[in-house]
Amino acid sequence: MSLSKEAIQLITDTALEATGKPLATLVPTVVLPESARVIDLEKYQALRSRFRGTFSTHSLADFSAYVTDRATTAARGFINQDEMSCALLFNLGDVNEPGHADDRAVLKLKASAGYKAVQAIAGERLGQKDLSDWIEDWHQYLTPVDDAGNAIPIAKAIAAVRTITIKATSESETTVGDTSASRSAMDQIEARSKETLPAALQFHIVPFEGLTEQRITLRISVITSGSVPVLKLRWVGEEVQREEIAQEFKSVLEEKIGTAAKLTLGSFSV
Known part of the structure; x- marks a missing residue:
């Protein structure tokens, strides 16, 4: 007795529904029917699988306090002196253990x-x-x-x-000889108050x-x-x-953040 394509698919879906095959991922996931679709179950958990998000501010003091409170050994900050801004990544990781780089704090100073x-x-x-x-x-x-x-x-x-x-003044001088004549003129414009x-x-x-x-x-x-x-x-x-102001920005950041993060001049794109 041969089974139709639809019957085979139904048996497969029923088996997946019964077992819910788990996947070896940090965020809990399982394979379910509909062509073995991968479902993220994080939203059904009591807590998120990991901390992530972006904190943005114009305040240097608030940025420094947040970074200090969240200090980690892997935190890296990138200072853009032209833009007077700093992007700090708490989970950048390194070459051997790269992080997701989605837990960050961003400072953009606002000119007075x-x-x-x-x-x-x-x-x-x-x-x-x-x-x-x-x-x-x-x-x-x-x-x-x-x-x-x-x-x-x-x-x-x-x-x-x-x-x-x-005030505009003009001066003219004329010289006449037996066989020649010359003339020079000079205009002077002066602003007075x-x-x-x-x-x-x-x-x-x-x-x-x-x-x-x-x-x-x-x-x-x-x-x-x-x-x-x-x-x-x-x-x-x-x-x-302008350069002195930018250098002061870097110095103040280093002073306020201290050892909470390593700061570098430049930018980083993920």
């Missing part, structure tokens, strides 16, 4: 409002009102200074920016939470090529100062 304002205005072409309004908005963090580095009161600095005028115009603005801010205060120098230049003055703020030593 003042630091964002500096980055947004540096190098921009500004009208007199634009700059005077900006100085007024951020006056509590600003110290206007003259060429000698002497402080100028905020009120006078704002008045100086608002009262800039452009009724008050002493600041040479620079010193901005005192904490760029990111958890780091120390920085003094950012914004040198003022006046462009006189048009009918009205245009002002620019140049961030003096911008690249060097």
